[in-house]
Amino acid sequence: MLVELLGGGKADTVVVRLPSYSSAPAASPELVRGSLTVEPALEGALRLRGWVVPVVVVDVLPESVVDCRTGASLRYLVDVAEFARDLVARGRVLPSVDSEAPVARWVPALSGVDSVRFASLREAMPPVCRGAEGVGSPEAALRGVLHVLLDNEVRGALRGVGSLTRGRTPVDLWLRALVGEPVFEADAVDLVELRAKLGAWRASAERENAVRVCFRLSSPDQGGFANEGWRLEFLLQAVDEPSVVVLAEQVWRDDGVLWRWVDHPQEVLLADLGRASRLYPELDVALRERHPTRLDLDAAGAYEFLTRAALLAQAGFGVLLPTWWREPRRLGLRLTTTTAKRGDPGVVESESKLGLKALVGYRWDLALGEELLTEEELAELAAAKMPLVKVRGQWVHVDQQRLTAGLAFLKRGGTGRMPAEQVLLQSWSEEADDGLPLPVTGVHGDGWLGDLLSGEAEQRLELVEPPAGLHATLRPYQVRGLAWLAFLDELGLGACLADDMGLGKTVQLLALEVWKRQDGKRAPTLVVCPMSVVGNWQREASRFAPGLDVHVHHGADRLSGAELRATVAAHDLVITTYAIATRDALPLAEVEWDRVVLDEAQNIKNASTRQSRAVRGFPARHRVVLTGTPVENRLAELWSLMDFANPGILATLNAFRARFAVPIERYRDEDAAVRLRKITRPFVLRRLKTDPRVITDLPDKLEMKQLCTLTTEQATLYRAVVNDMLERIEDAQGLQRKGMVIAGMSKLKQVCNHPAQLLGDGSRVAGRSGKVDRLEEVLEEIIADGDKVLCFTQFTRFGDMIVPHLAARFDTEVLFLHGGTPKGARDRMVERFQSATGPSIFVLSLKAGGTGLNLTAANHVIHLDRWWNPAVEDQATDRAFRIGQRNHVQVRKFVCIGTLEEKIDLMIEEKRSLAQLVVGAGENWLTELSTGQLRELLTLSPEAVGG
Secondary structure, eight states, X not given: OHHHHTTSOEEEEEEEEEEEOSSSBOOOTTOOOOTTOOOOOOOSOOEEEEEEXXXXXXXXXXXXXXXXXXXXXXXXXXXXXXXXXXXXXXXXXXXXXXXXXXXEEEEEOOOTHHHHHHHHHHHTOOGGGGOBTTOOSHHHHHHHHHHHHHHHHHHHHTTTOOOSOOOOSHHHHHHHHHHSOSBOOOOHHHHHHHHHHHHHHHHHHHSOOSEEEEEEEEOOSSOSSOSSOEEEEEEEEESSOTTOEEEHXXXXXXOSTTTTTOSOHHXXXXXXXXXXXXXXXTHHHHHTSSSOOEEEEOHHHHHHHHHHHHHHHHTTOEEEOOHHHHXXXXXXXXXXXXXXXXXXXXXXXXXGGOGGGOEEEEEEEEEETXXXXXXXXXXXXXXXXXXXXXXXXXXXXXXHHHHHHXXXXXXHHSEXXXXXXXXXXXXXXXXXXXXXXXXXXXXXXXXXXXXXXXXXXXXXXXXXXOOTTOOSOOOHHHHHHHHHHHHHHHHTOOEEEOOOTTSOHHHHHHHHHHXXXXXXXXXXXXXXXXXXXXXXXXXXXXXXXTTSOEEEOOSTTOOOHHHHHHHHHTOSEEEEEHHHHHHTHHHHHTSOXXXXXXXXXXXXXXXXXXXXXXXXXXXXXXXXXXXXOSOSSOTXXXXXXXXXXXXXXXXXXXXXXXXXXXXXXXXOOHHHHHHHHHHHGGGEEOOOTTOTTTOSSOOOEEEEEEEEOBOHHHHHHHHHHHHHHHHHHTTOOHHHHHHHHHHHHHHHHHHHHOHHHHHOSOOOOTTSOHHHHHHHHHHHHHHHTTOOEEEEESOHHHHHHHHHHHHHHHTSOEEEEOTTSOHHHHHHHHHHHHSTTSOSEEEEEHHHHSSSOOOTTOOEEEESSOOSOHHHHHHHHTTTSSTTOOSOEEXXXXXXXXXXXXXXXXXXXXGGHHHHHHOOOOSGGGGGXXXXXXXXXXXXXXXXXXX
């Protein structure tokens, strides 16, 4: 079966050195075992031993391997094969001869980014790829595999090419071997001479001339569908000053224009034209002239040159092309929709509220870019029968086959009605699919759908007057947020309110609830949120919307069955947690909710988890997600949020990954990011509190890094943990290695905090940690100024240690909120801290206190240890930096100098770009680093230890 999946090959065996016990190889960490698998008796210590292993020997790997579970080695080889294909496609290959035998080879020409990619593949090589006997170093192993794959790729591309020469010299035989059987006849002396000539040729090819040939294509000066008049002009261009170009006529006149760059420009011109003719053979016509200056072409010839221009540019020649080719207007389909209006024939009142399921009228037209083509223009294009035509005074490329298919599509079904959901899906279809013969170049509409497609829904909103039952004064941006929510609510379209933390998402949602209920009773709204936010929802509802009947579905004595249905029906707002929503998924799904709201909606960022599936199953007329971080780690999280709010709006997860996630995350494709913003813009409202257009009365936030040193005790423990970790992961792979890396880094962070945290021996706190010493100094200043401070840590054990120590050190009460704090105690802590006479120091575990709390009494925030996730840290900071804060907020991030904390602090700054690109990141990305990279990252710097 594997032979078939790999597209051929033959079965064989090789001797591979594997980690082994005395009786058998150790099981692969990637191996999936059933519970009934019987393991052999394994005894003794692990060591490398040779084993005869069945293999499939192939020369060419497929682009992907499907229908089977592949291991790291096969996935790696597929990546190497992809690299080889890419080099061949870009012409980054050179002919060569084997160093030991008369064998013609094609080898890669690595430079620049290709060399970097080769180095990355070398570092990523799985150990098993070096297990075969005689393989050598990782670089030698990779180079050998790459050369074989690339040689086969080139020969496959040259299949069918005739013999390059019929001579019998060693060079002739070598040239024939490059496209045929690789072995050729040559004695030792001939081989030495051939290798010397090839070396000299390659050296000359690598030397850059100061000037190069440049080709400039000019279109006819006039004439609509002219068949002649195109000119391909030859020029010489200065390499270091590309703006300096000299026509071939001047070169042949030898007027000295180029003497600054080259002594014999005529020779460079002829030599480069000769080289270029190998890629563009039509140049042979011009080379028959004594002084070639240009090549006259018809429209078909001009199109042929345009298709070869990229190859010429990759080979190092200059190419100047018309603007309309560099920025082409694509032939495609334009969709225009018309929404039904109340009062139109056949339209009932409720039809306008069907949202994405509503049927809208549509009309397809053919367009060049954004310009619609008239029937007369279409008829002229169809009659032209050539790839380059002039439309409205501008030359364009028209694929006649696609044009014919597009005309046939319009004829058989250019108008009709379709669901609004399908219209939105069509708006992000950049390529033709099974149903459409051409890509969609534009989607336009009128009414509410037109506002959504244009992204101007927020600008065109009719502002909603805050309802009388709302006991709050909304800021202008909150009034716009209410209008936006009401607009989507009326249409039954889901919304993602992604305002920055502290901008009052809760009050905007409560305002919507009061506004919708001012005309009478409605079905209840379900709010699902983290446990830490339940009390906040209760307080906010009681304060801002006292007319709403609120029920909290939580606790061991919570209702179920008929009693639950009767109770929630009598209330307006039902609040529950993600954990309870998951446990009570069935009874909650039996209620017909008016609206389901997910607060801190990043809790469903993984669409495959039980709680994500549970909340998707709750029936509701309208769905809303509230989050300050639509994207934390991966764009798949945005898909999960949007698929909850409007199921199917971003198609399937696989389609989303192929169209957006991979291009944006892997290749930073700005065009894909723009398309994604355009699609999600109607349903995502994102405002930043740092934007002066949003809010002007929020004080500044001052962020600073607080560098700390280690004590000698900490440094000794740190080195011991690093040595133990690197030794253990040396031969580990897969999930086992990832687990070891995460566990080791967690230990190192604990060492940076305090030795007693790692040792867990309950020993004294004072005087043993540079970080704790610095914390005491900072707190002394804060307390002396009469300010309040939030201290975040991701370790509950560390909080348990420092709370009594700080209380004794400053003779004051220190509050401590963690995951085990009961809800009632949590609410009392928040209330006391917010009061003028409450405690000044509040220690919080990052998970329990990082979201959902309003702690604006603090104007200092200290991150004692780093979560290494910018989004999570910013959320925690926003407990203080939010609406209601009247002072400047100082944020200190404690970092131990010379340790992994300082080195990763530099790396995580780059992780912020993903979230900024589209609307981010945990520690898993660290586990992908090679052992060498980890050693460099973790090694303790000399300056790490304090005096």
